[in-house]
Amino acid sequence: MLNELARAFGMLQEPRVRGVLWLGIGLSLATLAALVLGVEALVSWASDTGYVWLDRAFEVLGVLGTVVVAWFLFPSIVVSVSSVFLERVVDATEDRYYPQLPPPRPVPLSLSLPSALRLFATALALNILALPLYLIPVLNLPLWLALNGYLVAREYVELVALRRLPPAQVAGLRRERRLAFWLAGMLIALLLAVPVLNLVAPIVGAAFLTQRFHRYGPNATNA
Numbered sequence: 603m604l605n606e607l608a609r610a611f612g613m614l615q616e617p618r619v620r621g622v623l624w625l626g627i628g629l630s631l632a633t634l635a636a637l638v639l640g641v642e643a644l645v646s647w648a649s650d651t652g653y654v655w656l657d658r659a660f661e662v663l664g665v666l667g668t669v670v671v672a673w674f675l676f677p678s679i680v681v682s683v684s685s686v687f688l689e690r691v692v693d694a695t696e697d698r699y700y701p702q703l704p705p706p707r708p709v710p711l712s713l714s715l716p717s718a719l720r721l722f723a724t725a726l727a728l729n730i731l732a733l734p735l736y737l738i739p740v741l742n743l744p745l746w747l748a749l750n751g752y753l754v755a756r757e758y759v760e761l762v763a764l765r766r767l768p769p770a771q772v773a774g775l776r777r778e779r780r781l782a783f784w785l786a787g788m789l790i791a792l793l794l795a796v797p798v799l800n801l802v803a804p805i806v807g808a809a810f811l812t813q814r815f816h817r818y819g820p821n822a823t824n825a
Contacts (some may be wrong), residue, residue: 606817607789609699611802618694619805620688627801639686673810691808692762700816706765725753746795747788755787756812766819779818786814 607627613619630651689709696703714749728749756776790807794800 606813613809750791751788755783
């Protein structure tokens with residue numbers, strides 16, 4: 603696994619990958635900024651009650667809300683936004699490490715975009731539901747990693763596998779290898795939690811899960 607992760611980081615040097623990297627970073631930061639501004643605007647509107655103590659409480663909640671959006675939801679944002687463009691990363695990884703593979707099936711935007719939107723909505727809802735537990739020391743980080751590791755693995759496995767398998771087989775493979783993919787997803791979620799690394803984590807995650815898929819898929823290889 604560590605060798606595959608190292609090779610995934612090496613993909614950052616690929617010219618095709620660098621373009622996706624900068625595009626993903628720009629769109630993810632823009633989406634994050636829009637959400638943060640939305641939270642601030644909502645809090646500003648709600649805090650104009652005329653009661654000083656209540657306005658102060660809303661202001662504190664606004665700061666906490668902004669931190670939550672920036673820290674806990676950024677992985678969901680960056681993965682969902684980047685997933686639309688990550689097929690080029692999968693292509694580059696397969697070309698470098700699995701040149702013997704036949705050309706993949708094209709996955710139309712009409713399939714990939716709704717999938718990305720569903721993942722983002724699911725990730726947002728689950729992270730909001732888990733928010734009270736995130737405030738509990740010791741429990742918060744393992745819970746966050748477990749939840750977001752599952753979400754990351756699900757997104758990336760579908761991204762890679764749908765190019766090679768029909769949806770029913772993709773679901774079956776994901777169930778059969780759920781632990782292996784979940785652990786890989788948790789590793790990428792951990793990268794997403796580290797400042798600076800979180801900007802390259804979607805690219806690394808796509809390259810890493812491409813290798814994991816080809817290790818466990820129907821045409822498994824140890825390349």
